[in-house]
Amino acid sequence: MKIASWNVNSLNVRLPQLQQWLRDFSPDVVGLQETKLEDHRFPDTALAEMGYRSVFAGQKTYNGVAILSREPLTDVQMGVPGLEDEQKRVIAATVGDTRIVNLYVVNGQDVGTEKYAYKLRWLDAVHGWLADEMQRHPNLVVLGDFNIAPDERDVFDPKRWGDDHILTSVAERDALRRMQALGLHDGFRLHHQDAGLYSWWDYRMGGLSRNLGLRIDLTLVSDALRARAVAAGIDREPRTWERPSDHTPVWVDLQ
DNA sequence: ATGGTAGCGTGGCTA
Numbered sequence: 049m050k051i052a053s054w055n056v057n058s059l060n061v062r063l064p065q066l067q068q069w070l071r072d073f074s075p076d077v078v079g080l081q082e083t084k085l086e087d088h089r090f091p092d093t094a095l096a097e098m099g100y101r102s103v104f105a106g107q108k109t110y111n112g113v114a115i116l117s118r119e120p121l122t123d124v125q126m127g128v129p130g131l132e133d134e135q136k137r138v139i140a141a142t143v144g145d146t147r148i149v150n151l152y153v154v155n156g157q158d159v160g161t162e163k164y165a166y167k168l169r170w171l172d173a174v175h176g177w178l179a180d181e182m183q184r185h186p187n188l189v190v191l192g193d194f195n196i197a198p199d200e201r202d203v204f205d206p207k208r209w210g211d212d213h214i215l216t217s218v219a220e221r222d223a224l225r226r227m228q229a230l231g232l233h234d235g236f237r238l239h240h241q242d243a244g245l246y247s248w249w250d251y252r253m254g255g256l257s258r259n260l261g262l263r264i265d266l267t268l269v270s271d272a273l274r275a276r277a278v279a280a281g282i283d284r285e286p287r288t289w290e291r292p293s294d295h296t297p298v299w300v301d302l303q
Numbered sequence: 304a305t306g307g308t309a310g311c312g313t314g315g316c317t318a
Contacts, residue, residue: 057318058310082318084310109311110318155318163317195318208304250318252307294309294318 049302050075051148053191053265054286055248055295059083059112062293063091069286069297070098076118077143078297079150081193083112090114105136113139113150113192123147131173138174140181146273146302147185149178151192159217167195171223175230182230188270189302190232193295195264196224198234201243202263215264232268235280235300247282248295255294256287267300276302 052075056062059080070078078100083090085106092102099118105126106112113136115121121141128138137152151174156167182188197216203209209216228234236245246261255261269277279301287296 061310082310110316157317250307251309255308291309 049077049144049146050299051077051189051191051267051302052283052297052299053079053081053150053193053267054297055081055152055193055265055293057082057084057293057295059085059091059114060089061291063094065286065289065292067094067098068289069283070100070116072285073283073297073299075299077148078116079148079191080114080116081112081150081152082110083114084109085112103139103141105139107136111136111152113137113152115139115141115148115150117141117143119143128173128177130177131170133170137170142185146187146189147181149181149188149190151190151194153193153195155195156214156220158214159212164214168219168223171220171227175223175227178227178232179230182270186270186272188232189273189300190227190268191266191298193264194224194266196220197262197264198224198237198266201241202246204244204246204260204262209262215262228268231271233271233274233277235267235269235277236263236282236298238269238274238277239280245282247298249287251294265295265298267298269300269302273302278303
């Protein structure tokens, strides 16, 4: 079962690229972020014609998440229970014996800003909820745009992207480590150790051609699923297409 | 790095 995550940066713009990639890669489950679509505009019919069911929680202009699956999606949860948040950043659903949690983590703008404080509060709330989810669903996959680069291998310039920088600050990385301490393993790092393998490149300054990127899109698998995660990767192809998202799909394969 | 590019929406915010 190939499970993927892709920040599409507007599904309205990116539907053709998503459809092409679904044909090329044939994932079983996909978590999407930054759909930027209200629910009544979600292209569920077009996706159903390709064999994908969809559940979604969207809004105009910003944020918006969805899960696509070839098999039925049940027990759909939108948002973090108990967290007041108008921003549509979380959707979870069960596929077969596996619980999928799709996160669009707060970006945080810059260290020390109000958005950064919101990011840390938000991550704390998600941590508490995931602890419960782990108890309910030992077969747990937590994927999405984490807006956190786990370590120095995941950034193009570790001197710049360090302890005091957004996406790599000590508090952000601590929050990710705390989440992983629940028993969630970075699917990509189970199979690849190299530095310089990224999931996002800035649109500006020739970011892709110079490989000025970050690995901030993750697929975390629970202890119970670890042995079943037989492969993982980053599909760089869609980032090279016409009118791309600034993120490219990441995936893990569960046997 | 206070620029650069993209999306939304038509000025300025977000990333």
